[in-house]
Amino acid sequence: MSSPAADVVRLLTVKGGTLAVAESLTGGLVAAEITSVPGASKVFRGSVTAYATELKHRLLGVDATLLAARGAVDPQVAAQMAAGVRKALGADWGLATTGVAGPDAQDGRPVGTVFVAVAGPVGEGSGSASGGKVEALRLNGDRADIRMESVRSVLALLLRELADEQTGNERAQDTEQHGGF
Template sequence: MSSTAAGVLAALAARGETLAVAESLTGGLVAAELTGVPGASRVFRGSVTAYATELKRDVLGVSGDLLRERGAVDAEVARQMAAGARRVLGADWGVSTTGVAGPDPQDGQAVGTVFVAVAGPDGNRKVAALGLNGSRSDIRRESVRAAFELLSGELVENARAQDTEHNGGI
C-alpha cells in the first residue's frame, strides 16, 4: 500500500498542494502509510484521529444534529470530516474514514460498513460507501486502500478539469 501512498504524495507535490487526514475506524493507519513515505512532510500536513463521536463534532466541525440523527457511520459525516480536516489542518485536500470494523455493529450499521471521503480545493466532496468483509484488520486495511484510491481518482479528475480550463474549455 505504501506505493499507493507514494503515488498520491508525488501527485500532490507536483501540484504544490497539501493533504490532511481525519480518521475514525482506521485509527491512524492512513497517516502511518503517508508518513512511511520518505519526503511526505513536503505534502502531508497532519491528521486528526477522531475515534470518539464528540471529537468529530468538536474538533472537525461535523454537525451535532447530523451525528445525533444518523450516527457517526454515515456518508455525510465522512464528507464533513474530510472538509474539517482541510480546514483545521490548513490543507488543500482532506481525506476521511469512518465506519464499523467490528466486532459489533455500531449506530445501526453492520460490521464492514465504511465511508471514505475526499474534500478538495474546489469545494467538491466525494464519498465512497463500502461494504467490506473479513476480519477487523482486513476491514481497516481495505478502508485505507479505498481512501487512497478515492483521493487518487479525485486528483486525476481535478487535473483534467484544470487542463480543460487552461485550454479554453477544449
C-alpha cells in the first residue's frame, strides 16, 4: 500500500508538475514526508519553514495587515502561504500548514485549530477561480498527533486537487471530442 506522499510524488511525476511547501506548525514534517519518497527530487522544489510570524510576511508574502489583525492561525494566512511559496520557489503547486499544536492556545485559537491550504494552477479543473483551497481542521490529541494529522491532511488535500484537475481535464477533452456536448 502506498503512502499519501508516494501518491503525490507519483501523480506529479506523471503530470510533470512541481511542488513547494510552506510550513508553520508542522516544522518541516511535510517536506520530510515528501522527500522520504524515492524520486521526490523530480517534483519537489523545496520548502520554507516559516515558524515565526514575521517570516510568513517576509519570505512568503503574507499580508502584514492580515497577520497583525488575525494572527498566523487563519485561513487567509494559510492560503497566502501556499500561494507565496508556490511563487517564491517557482512551483506548479504550493502547500501550506498553519495552526496550534499546543500545549497552549495561540492568537485566540484553541489547541488543535489547523488550516491547511493548496495553491495550484489557475484554470480548467483547478477547483476555484483563484487556483487554491483551504481546509479548516479541528484536531484532537497531543502535539505530535496534531502535527502528524496536519501532514496527512495537507497531502490528502493536494491529492484531491490533483484528482479534480485530472477529472476536469478529462471532461474538457471529452467535450472537445464530442462537439461541445
